[in-house]
Amino acid sequence: MCQLAAYVGDRPIAPLLLNALQYQEPYFGGHATGMGVLKGDVIDIVKAPGHVAHVKKVTDIERLEGTCAIAHSRYNATAKDDERYNTVGMSHPFLSDDGRLALMHNGGIADYKDHWKRLRDSHEFTSYSPEIDAITDSEVAVHMLADEVAGGKSVADGLKRVAAQCTGSFLFGVISVDEPDTVYVANWHQPCYVALG
Secondary structure: OOEEEEEEOOOOHHHHHHHHHHHHOOOOOOOEEEEEEEEOOEEEEEEEEOOHHHHHHHOOHHHOOOOEEEEEEEOOHHHHHOHHHOOOOOOOOEEOOOOOEEEEEEEEEOOHHHHHHHHOOOOOOOOOEOOOOEOOOHHHHHHHHHHHHHOOOOHHHHHHHHHHHOOEEEEEEEEEOOEEEEEEEEEEOOOOOOOOO
8 A cells, every 4th residue: 555645735745745654654665755845836755665764865855845745755555576667667656748737646547557548659658667578557547637637627527537447456646737726636545534723
């Protein structure tokens, strides 16, 4: 089970979200850590294999600033036993091709290979590894959502359509350059807490 955290507000965002992930890591997580922060019309992403403390040492993830962000600590049973499944490219969050959407995911998209076959000729899959001929199931969702938004749907309506097309269990967290004070969540059979104030 992956660990996810998101924040909208004016507190220092990187320490807040990294601490939130670290508190959750003893349950599951720690194969990879990443964060995406909205800053103006750019989503700035830093991610790397390893638990939060390790990624803080080997990247500049703590420099991220902004008022809206998503953060992810990845647990993957396959990555636990095979390092070929634990790469920067397979770390969350994932960007749409145009860089305007970022998505993180917990759970498993059972039909991701069907979506991948449909999408792989028209999108860049940064999680793709030729060595194992595989992608992270989560990355199909960001490209599905980008297609819905490009077709005229709002992020909210597009996310509803993506969720309806995926089988399995999931919690998606999404940020968009076009809505800088919003984190969208689509949840199917995953624990989720929302706090205000």
